[in-house]
Amino acid sequence: MIDLKKSGWDSFFENHFLKYNQQNTIYIPARITSFHRNLYSVLSECGELKGEISGKFRYQVQSIEKFPAVGDWVGVTKKEHEDKVIIHFVLPRKSCLSRKTPGVKTEEQVICANIDTSFLVTTFDRDFNLRRIERYLSFIWDSGANPAIILNKADLCTDVEIFVREVELISPGIPILCMSALEKSGVEQIYNFLKEGQTIVFLGSSGTGKSTIINYLLDAPKQATNTLRSDDKGRHTTSFRELFMVPGEKGMIIDSPGMREIQLWADEDIVEKTFADIEVLSQRCRFNDCSHTKEPGCAVKEAIEEGILEPKRLESYLKQKRELKGLSEKSEFAKKN
Structure with missing residues (x-):
């Protein structure tokens, strides 16, 4: 009999x-561990079973x-003597x-659910992109999970501290883990986030080493890994989302395929969490509804002129605000029609 508490089951x-x-x-309570080709796998007290x-x-x-x-x-x-279950509600x-x-x-597309910590995995090579990191942080903050950032492939970088400082500036207070999954260096830091009943997920582009990290944590080659293509772009090595139990029942891991596109599905307010520094500056603007574009007395624009704030960070902030405002308007229109 499987103890579901070790899989995240609690009083909630x-x-x-x-x-x-x-x-x-x-x-019977069960947890979805995978969905592939219209067939679910679930984990229940009876073990892992197929479900529909x-x-x-x-x-x-x-x-x-x-x-x-x-x-x-x-x-x-579940019917007796059958290894398949019927799913009735979520x-x-x-x-x-x-x-x-x-x-x-x-429409909203749910990637995965009931996550405690979401790791954004990026690298020190061509995948490194501060604007993409900001976008992922809004994506994670809106989920209700705690974000953490993994900078992988440290073995390919000679200026690790420079990259780390750049990430720290746009993600104050968020854990940043540097590692080389290929060389199995620094990956053990993730165990600090893996506790009984906790679930973590790895997000990021293809080729950032998510599957290599997961194989290390599972102590087995559960996920296929590929080298990069000749153009340095990653191949998709994970084809569908899957939840695994860490050996020793030290928590659960979800691997997710690399996402080429992240269109945000969130409230406009979530941007304030990702760009907390801009929100603090905006409190000093002359106008409460300052758009930080052309108004006089804009503290945000002044911070850019003084070199305190990067222009590209403001552009990213405004872009996300516009996108989520447009999403809100489209959603309201869809409800009325």
């Missing part, structure tokens, strides 16, 4: 689950974000990594 999920078991049907959604659930759910995602806790039923999520679906549709 227990209390919500009890409401369902007051009905005639007796449900009930017809009633599929009929009642009106939007894609309501369907189970990797990391979700669900209620299932429990409320503690945290949820979501983005706008790629393309023109204004």
Whole structure:
């Protein structure tokens, strides 16, 4: 019998689950560990089993974000002597990594759920991009999980401290871990975030070493890894999201395929968390509704002129604000129509 508490089950999920078991049907709690080719894998007290959604659930759910995602806790039923379960409902999520679906549709796509810490994995080579890091931080902050940043491939860099200082300036207070996963140097720092019942996820572009890091933590080659292509761009080595138990039951890990596109799905307020320094400066602007573009007495523009704030950081801030405002307007329009 598997102890679900080691997989993240706690009083939050227990209390919500009890409401369902007051009905005639007796449900079993389970956690989604993968979804591939329309088939789920779940972890329950009975072990890991295949699962599919009930017809009633599929009929009642009106939007894609309501369907189970990797990391979700669900209620299932299982017939005796069968190694398959039927998924009937999804429990409320503690945290949820979501983005706008790629393309023109204004829909939410859930990447994974019930995460405690989200690691953004980037490298000291061509993948290093401060603006992308800012974007990922907004993505993570909105989820409800705690962000952390991994700077991988330190073996390829001779100026590690310079890169670290640049990241520190845009992510005050956020843990930054430097390592070389290929050389197995510094990866052990991640164990500080892995505790029984905790779940972490690795995010970032393809080729940043996420699978190599996960293989180290799992002490087994669970995830395929590839070298870079001749143009230094990473190949996709993870084809679908999957949740793993760390040996010794020291927490859970979710590996996620590299994402070429992150269209934010968040409230405008989340930008204030990613760009807290700009928000502090804006309190000193002459006008409360200062757009930080052309108004007189703008403390943000003054900070740029004085070399305190990078112009590109302000551009990134304004871009995210515009994007989320547009998303909000499109969502409201969709609701009315």
